Amino acid sequence: MLDDVDRRILRQWQADPSLAPAELAERARVSVGQLARRQAKLRDAGVVKGVAAVIDWAMLGYAVEVSLRVTLDKTQGNAFDDFMTEARLVPEVIEIQTFLGRVDVRLSVIARDMSHYQHLYRSRILTLPHIADIEALMHVARIKSDLALPL
Template identity: 60%
Template sequence: MQLDEADRRILRHYLAEPGLERAVLAERAGVTPATLWRRLERLREGGVIRTESAVIGWRALGYGVEVSLRFTLDKTNPRAFDEFIAAAREVPEVVTIETFLGRVDVRLTVIARDMVQYQEIYRRRILTLPHIAELEALMLIATIKDADGLPI
């Protein structure tokens, strides 16, 4: 999909402040409210805007521990990926599941209220996931940059 300068202005302001009222967004982007509505619809239909959703601040809800777990799976079983991912989906504390090509096959992001809860999740839910050949845990210390958008 081709974007013109008006689309880029709309997206820049929309990404910067997604909660803006549409009239304010239209004014800041330099378009009329009707034009804004039409362009947002076109951007949604074109797959540029995929969803409008809330981003949860887990730490504000009392989850002080975030760990990235990197797995290499035992691929001697042809269903290893599917079975691992199906089991990982059942762990409520797993908030992200990503697959990769390369040495690491899957990365899970796990949240817990504290280290005691994390150890319990790790022992009872993570280590029991099927087809694990290797596992590396990386504890999040700080998020320096977290941007979902592109430089538009």
């Protein structure tokens, strides 16, 4: 279980992952050595999976985001596995989620423009195996997108 010191470290670390160890230790009110040991423990335990740069894909020219709700043909024995294997190979698919219920999978797809999206949809998405039904939801606005957890 996490104690108050771990939570303090995580709070400060997720607020600004670019902090130098000395600055992070000061903000978390621990020594640099204690910080290093706690960070290693948090990584080893799988609490911290990694520290990454979050890139705004719109700044790189991707202006379209579409959420695709996919229902698979579950009469096929390996429908999920086959679909997931192939969907992972599409670079513009930036997220894959699975669900219980009418919708089996949600794909988040980015494209440079509508023409690019149409091409992706026809050549890469509709060719994915075992699709029984697909619904496209065009992204209009992101109201909240917060990767930070309440610690």
